[in-house]
Amino acid sequence: MTSSKEDSFLRGMIEMLPLSIGAAPFGLMVGAMAAGAGLGHLDILMMSGLVYAGASQFTALGMWEFPVPVMAIIGVTLMVNLRLVLMGAALAPHIGHLPIYCRWPFVLVFADETWAVALRRSSERPLTVPYVFGLVIPFYVNWLFWSVLGVAFGHLVKEPEVYGFDFVFIAVFISLVMGFCKTRRDVPPLLVSACVAFLAHKYLPGVWYIFLGGMAGVISGALLYQGKEKADA
Amino acid sequence: MLEPWVVITILGMAGVTAATRVVGYWAISKVQVSGRLAGALDAVPGAILTAIVTPAAFSAGPPEAIAALLTILLAWRFPTLIAAFGGVGCVVVLRYALN
Numbered sequence: 001m002t003s004s005k006e007d008s009f010l011r012g013m014i015e016m017l018p019l020s021i022g023a024a025p026f027g028l029m030v031g032a033m034a035a036g037a038g039l040g041h042l043d044i045l046m047m048s049g050l051v052y053a054g055a056s057q058f059t060a061l062g063m064w065e066f067p068v069p070v071m072a073i074i075g076v077t078l079m080v081n082l083r084l085v086l087m088g089a090a091l092a093p094h095i096g097h098l099p100i101y102c103r104w105p106f107v108l109v110f111a112d113e114t115w116a117v118a119l120r121r122s123s124e125r126p127l128t129v130p131y132v133f134g135l136v137i138p139f140y141v142n143w144l145f146w147s148v149l150g151v152a153f154g155h156l157v158k159e160p161e162v163y164g165f166d167f168v169f170i171a172v173f174i175s176l177v178m179g180f181c182k183t184r185r186d187v188p189p190l191l192v193s194a195c196v197a198f199l200a201h202k203y204l205p206g207v208w209y210i211f212l213g214g215m216a217g218v219i220s221g222a223l224l225y226q227g228k229e230k231a232d233a
Numbered sequence: 234m235l236e237p238w239v240v241i242t243i244l245g246m247a248g249v250t251a252a253t254r255v256v257g258y259w260a261i262s263k264v265q266v267s268g269r270l271a272g273a274l275d276a277v278p279g280a281i282l283t284a285i286v287t288p289a290a291f292s293a294g295p296p297e298a299i300a301a302l303l304t305i306l307l308a309w310r311f312p313t314l315i316a317a318f319g320g321v322g323c324v325v326v327l328r329y330a331l332n
Contacts, residue, residue: 086281
């Protein structure tokens with residue numbers, strides 16, 4: 001089945017649409033936190049554009065003060081974003097066929113959302129250049145737009161909980177996880193990851209739970225691996 | 234605005250974040266992926282998403298936990314959009330009803 005519609009920019013953009021809408025209030029909140037920390041439009045534009053990792057931006061802005069605790073903020077950013085090492089590794093086999101002008105921009109600005117949707121798609125059909133750009137570019141611009149707008153208007157947003165915006169990414173991620181469960185053998189690593197993340201969240205400070213839960217699931221995946229031939233038999 | 238230490242901090246954040254994005258990708262694109270390494274990489278998407286979502290879904294309270302379970306059931310049979318819509322609708326209603 002080769003329909004160009006399936007592989008188009010528009011298709012990628014549409015698949016990201018719920019997540020783009022879900023990201024908007026968080027962008028506004030990041031902007032509001034930046035304003036509260038004494039940063040301006042250009043500062044947050046630069047942070048959202050160059051760092052482009054929402055969770056670490058929240059954490060950094062929560063610690064922001066003057067004089068800026070430079071090393072502490074950079075260190076915490078590294079900790080929050082350690083999961084990206086695993087995510088980039090998982091992405092590699094799926095984008096090797098893409099031309100360099102598409103592959104490297106994707107590697108430099110993949111987010112949890114674009115990464116997950118791309119891998120979900122790649123499990124069914126190969127990724128194409130327009131589709132990947134459709135995932136990445138609107139979602140990137142969306143984050144810049146809302147976080148900069150948040151500097152002036154962020155304080156007007158009520159808690160995103162009121163309209164369930166905060167649950168959009170949870171619900172979408174849950175359905176993506178279900179999509180990655182193709183056979184019964186895919187389930188144990190997920191349960192290990194869930195248990196470790198739950199306990200780490202409960203007993204450890206900060207966001208170690210993401211990296212630790214992810215690592216535990218990945219190690220289980222390696223230990224339980226028996227080769228495709230046996231799995232299919 | 235654009236005070237030097239602010240710019241330096243943001244550039245530092247950007248540097249370490251770009252490094253995390255590139256390092257794993259670069260290492261894997263240099264090697265032949267097979268055996269247990271393939272098993273490990275196959276497990277990454279589910280493991281990371283599960284680790285992100287589990288505390289958010291099951292440490293927050295009854296509305297989130299119930300809505301998360303409903304989303305799991307919906308995602309079993311229906312496309313992402315329907316499952317997500319059902320889950321978000323459920324959490325809005327339950328938060329209103331239970332709080």
